[in-house]
Each structure stands twice: as C-alpha cells, then as structure tokens.
Amino acid sequence: MSRAAVAIVGAAETTELGRIPHMSQIQLHADAALNALADAGLSPTDIDGVATAGESPTGVAHYLGITPSWVDGTAVGGCSFMLHVRHAVAAIEAGLCRCVLITHGESGRSNVGRAGRGSAASSLQGQFESPFGGMGPTTTFTLPVLRFLKETGTTLAEMASVAVSQRQWAGKNPRASLKTPITVDEVLNDRMIAYPFTRAQCCLVTDGGGALVLVAADRAEDFPQKPVYILGTGESTETPMISQMADLTSSGAFKVSGARAFAEAGIDHEAVDHLMIYDAFAHLPLYGLEDLGFCGRGEAGAFIAEGNTSPGGRLPMNTNGGGLSYMHSGMYGMYALQESVRQVRGRAAAQVNDVEISVCHGVGGMFAASGTVIMGSSAAR
Amino acid sequence: MQIDFTQVPVPIPTPETEHFWAGTRVGELRLQKCKDCQSTYFPPRPFCPACASRSIDIICASGRASLASYVINQRSHPAFDGPYAIALVTLEEGVRMMSNLLNVEQTPDALILDMPLQVTFQPVGEEIVLPYFEPRVVRS
Numbered sequence: 001m002s003r004a005a006v007a008i009v010g011a012a013e014t015t016e017l018g019r020i021p022h023m024s025q026i027q028l029h030a031d032a033a034l035n036a037l038a039d040a041g042l043s044p045t046d047i048d049g050v051a052t053a054g055e056s057p058t059g060v061a062h063y064l065g066i067t068p069s070w071v072d073g074t075a076v077g078g079c080s081f082m083l084h085v086r087h088a089v090a091a092i093e094a095g096l097c098r099c100v101l102i103t104h105g106e107s108g109r110s111n112v113g114r115a116g117r118g119s120a121a122s123s124l125q126g127q128f129e130s131p132f133g134g135m136g137p138t139t140t141f142t143l144p145v146l147r148f149l150k151e152t153g154t155t156l157a158e159m160a161s162v163a164v165s166q167r168q169w170a171g172k173n174p175r176a177s178l179k180t181p182i183t184v185d186e187v188l189n190d191r192m193i194a195y196p197f198t199r200a201q202c203c204l205v206t207d208g209g210g211a212l213v214l215v216a217a218d219r220a221e222d223f224p225q226k227p228v229y230i231l232g233t234g235e236s237t238e239t240p241m242i243s244q245m246a247d248l249t250s251s252g253a254f255k256v257s258g259a260r261a262f263a264e265a266g267i268d269h270e271a272v273d274h275l276m277i278y279d280a281f282a283h284l285p286l287y288g289l290e291d292l293g294f295c296g297r298g299e300a301g302a303f304i305a306e307g308n309t310s311p312g313g314r315l316p317m318n319t320n321g322g323g324l325s326y327m328h329s330g331m332y333g334m335y336a337l338q339e340s341v342r343q344v345r346g347r348a349a350a351q352v353n354d355v356e357i358s359v360c361h362g363v364g365g366m367f368a369a370s371g372t373v374i375m376g377s378s379a380a381r
Numbered sequence: 382m383q384i385d386f387t388q389v390p391v392p393i394p395t396p397e398t399e400h401f402w403a404g405t406r407v408g409e410l411r412l413q414k415c416k417d418c419q420s421t422y423f424p425p426r427p428f429c430p431a432c433a434s435r436s437i438d439i440i441c442a443s444g445r446a447s448l449a450s451y452v453i454n455q456r457s458h459p460a461f462d463g464p465y466a467i468a469l470v471t472l473e474e475g476v477r478m479m480s481n482l483l484n485v486e487q488t489p490d491a492l493i494l495d496m497p498l499q500v501t502f503q504p505v506g507e508e509i510v511l512p513y514f515e516p517r518v519v520r521s
Contacts, residue, residue: 120393124424127392129479131511132467139454139467143479147450147469150494195453195464195489243469243479244424248450 002266004229004379006089007220010040010213011228011341013334014105017175017327020207024113028105029060032209040213041224042099047213049097051088052104053080054331060103070097076237077364078278078331081212082371085337086233088214098215105209106329125241137280138202139194141366144248145283146196151249151298154286156196158301160187162282163200163324165310170321172311172350177204178325184305201282203328210334212341217379228344231357231381232265232374234258242366251363253370254291258361261372262293266381267357269294274343274358275315276336279322285309288361289317292372316352319343333362337373344375382487384503388460391506398425400439405510410442410500412474423476444500446470446514449477453487463487470498470514484515 012035014020014028023031029052037043050061051072061068072087074080081104088100107114119125134140148154164184170176182200190198220227236256239245246252262268269292277288289300294315303309309317320326320339327335340358342348360373394402401424404411414421415429416436428435451468458465466487471477483501485491499517504510 121390122393122395124398126390127394127398128424130390131392131505132479132481133389133454133458133461133465134467134479135454135456135458138456139452142452143467143469144450146452146494192453192455194455194467197452241424241479243477248469 002381004217004231004376004381005093006214007217007227007229007379008212008341008375009215009220009223009225009227010036010042011338012036012039012211013338014209017208018177018206019109020107021110021112023107023207025105025107026055026059026063026113028107028207028209029055029103029211030063030105032105032211033064033101033103036101036211036213039225042213047099047101049088049091049100051084051100051102053084054104054106066101068097070100076369078280079333079362079364079369079371080331081333081337082233082360082362082373083235085212085214085230085373086235086371089230089233092214092216100214102212102214103209104211104331104334106331107207108329109205109207129241129243137366138197140242141281142194142197142283143242144245144367147248148283148286152301153298154301156188157184158305159282159286160184160201161301161305162279162285163187165304165307166279166318166322167325168310169319169350170325173321173326174349176321176326177206178321197281200324203280203323203332204325206327206329208327208329208335210338212337226345226377228341229376229379230373231267231376232261232263234260234264234372235370237369238367240365240368245367251287251291251367251370253367254288254361254363257370257372258292261359261374265374267374271357272315272359273355274319274340274352275309275317276340276358276360277317278332278336278362279318279324280328280332280363282324284363285317292359292361311350319348319350319352333371336360336362340373340375344377382465383462384481385460385462386503386505389505389511391509397427401425402509404441405502405512408502410444410512411439412442412472412476414438414440421474421476423478443473445473445517446498446500448492448494448496448498450494451482451492453489466492468514478512480512480514482515483513
C-alpha cells in the first residue's frame, strides 16, 4: 500500500457561469483563482507554481502578482488541466515547487479578450481537412460516430440517452445552464446540427472558469477544506487530425491515459464511486466507458440507456450535468475536475453517497489528446 | 448539393506536401510508401510514420475508396448551397482521408457506410486541385 503524494486543497469556479460579457478571459482566470485561493485559505503570494492553458502561464502569473519557480503551459485542448494536475504532482514530488495554482478561464460565449482560433491554410489540417467544409467541433469531433454505431451495434436512441441522463443530473444543480427534463424522442427530434447529432447532443457554449490549488499530501490536513488526494493520473495524445484516428471507434489516447491512471492508483473499476467523462458531444461517454474499461465493446450505449449512470444508478456519471447541460466554455476539463473535487468532498449539488474514489477523464481537441485524474478521499492507495 | 469552388478554403502547400498537390493537378492521387517496411501512409511527410525510414516512394493511388464515416452539416457555409456531407473515406491502399461526396444526395438514405467510391478532381483557386469522391459503379 502506497500513499498519494499530492492533494487538492483549494478548488472553485468563477463566481458566475454562463454569460459573463462584463469580464475578459484573463479576468475569468483571476476570478476563479482568487476563489480557489480563498477556498484554500491562501493568497497569491503563497503560490510558487502556475499552470494554465488558453492564456499563457506567464500572463496569468503576472496578472495575479505571482513570481513562480515552476510553470506549465501544456495546451492540448480541453483536457489540458488534467495534464496540469499530473505534471503538478510530479513537480511537487520532485521539489520544484510547493504550492501549485492551475487556472482556467474562457470567454467562450462572449469572446471578450479571447485570442483567435483555427488552423493555418498551410497546416496539415488546413490542407487536408479544412477545404471540405468542417466548421469546428460540431462537424469534426462528430465525424467518427456513424462508424462507431455501425461496428458496435449502438443505436441513435441509446446515444440520445446520454443527453437524457445528464439532464436528470443537471435538474438537481442550480448552477446548470439547462435543467428542464428531456426525453429520448425530444433529443432525437431537436434541431439537427450535423447528422446524426441534434442540438441536445452538442455541448453548450458559455463563459466561465475554474482553478485548483495543490500541495504535498503530508501537509494537506493543514488547510481548511477536506483534502482530495491525487491517487493516479494518465495522459496521452493521438492525432490532431480527426481523419487520421487509427480506429474511428476507439480513442488510442483514452486507452493509454486511462490505463496509466488506473495502474498508478492501484484500483479496479469496481472501486470507482463516481465518474466524469468529458462530454463535448453525446458520443464521448460511449467511447470513454468502453476505452476506460467500464463497459465491454458495444455495451456503453445500453449501459447508459438502462440508467446505470443516471441518478440512483450504480455508476453515477457527469453529475454536474456535463458539457451538454451544465456548462461548456470550450475547454471543459476544468469543470469536470471541479465536480470530482466536490463529490469527493461531499459538497456537490447532486451529491452521490459516500464518494471515496472519483475518476475524471478528459479529452483534448477532437480525440487528439487525453488526460485522466483519479481522486480519493483517503491518501491510501 | 452544389459547391461554389471559389469559396472553398484553399490549401497552401508546404515542401513536404508539394508532390501531393502536383499530383492532383494532373489527376493523380499520390500517396507515399516506405521502401523499407512497405507501409503506405497519409498525410504526406518525408519519412515513414511506421518505421521512421527516410527511404520513401511516391505512388499513385487507384482512386478507389469506400465510405468510412460522415456527418451531414446543417449550418450554412459559404462554399455549400445546403446541407452537405463531410466524409471520411478509406482508400483501397488502406489510408483514410477527409473529403466531400459529389454526384449523390446528401442524405442518410443515400449515404451508406462502406459504399464504393471513386476519386474525382476539382480545381479551387489557381494553383490547387482538390480530391473529391463520388459513388463508384461496381460491375459484377
């Protein structure tokens, strides 16, 4: 039996979520950071490590008045913050810094102070994908799913049940953007965005942020909140081009990242009380459940449709309502991490009973990258 | 579905991809094949992604392909006059690429996974010819 080396002692989102046109993107980082520092009983001068994506760590550190001895600007899309947690664990263990602040902020809806996105016409995506009319995630992240449905025998109705299940969780969460219950038929008959994805199966576009504070586990009890220990982490990348996934029905990055995290934590799937799988679109939990080993090949759709991940089910998943119903600013990974922290602390809006272990799994780009963080209420592993 | 080829985002070739775009200008779909491990790959790069060999041949693909997956985009795009499919096609040589599907209804009923396809070429801009795909009649 080993013990976790690092714990989360501060965690918070921005004061507001949803539509925040009166705040620039860097201020969303700062608002979340100040809330997380207050949660930990700390001030910026206590921080000596800064990690972020979307903005530069230099910019965030300077804005907050921090002179760090360690920074990480790993930017691999929405799961970057999972990788920051992993890198922070290594940095604290190695003695490179003592107290890490990870920040996220994104003016995804209001576009205040947000740098441009997109691929240069000379990049490989610009040459071999952009000419064919892709318009961002709705038309690229979604591209593999018909192959997944055909090869696994998963139905469109089963995929629609992802949105139904998560709306049930969102209905319990006052901060969720969408709370009104929906049915499978309503999901399937919603406005078509990119066949076979209707609007209800595509993520929200909102503003917000979040931040985490991490320290060595042996001093985690000195802070005001119940510590959330990092039991295991994983990361990987596959391809920046959706057309070049090795297998359209499975994410290589999910498999590597998930397996590493489970091995490090030394747990099996039965030990998991709570699960977050980054859901920019409704098919991602299907891929995630299968690639992480929670379900066998082709079983994830029925598993969700039967209610196993819904309130009262045996594997509560995406309990904040997810990117489909809670919020999604563009890089959603931070909000999945926040919900895992809340569940392990026992302070979630839709609290699951006795969460000792939470698995938080993220995706970056369009199946381009992945990060997994396994959190526990006890340092033992 | 019609494509306004003047509105298509035009690729800018790099030294590593120039042979591909030179090929489409003369109606060839050029791939690369490793002389050491024999694997055929895409997109272009001057070394084999399977074994890292720099010993590479440029080959001309048959142009025969099948439909691997797609979405039908409903949002408006300046190059397309209505809902259009963005497709992933698997070439006979085993590589996969993104494209659009010409001369076929852009509907789930008409677009059946694994249907046989054939490459066809269309110029966009002055320098670039893009590879598109259309249904291939299979003679029994």
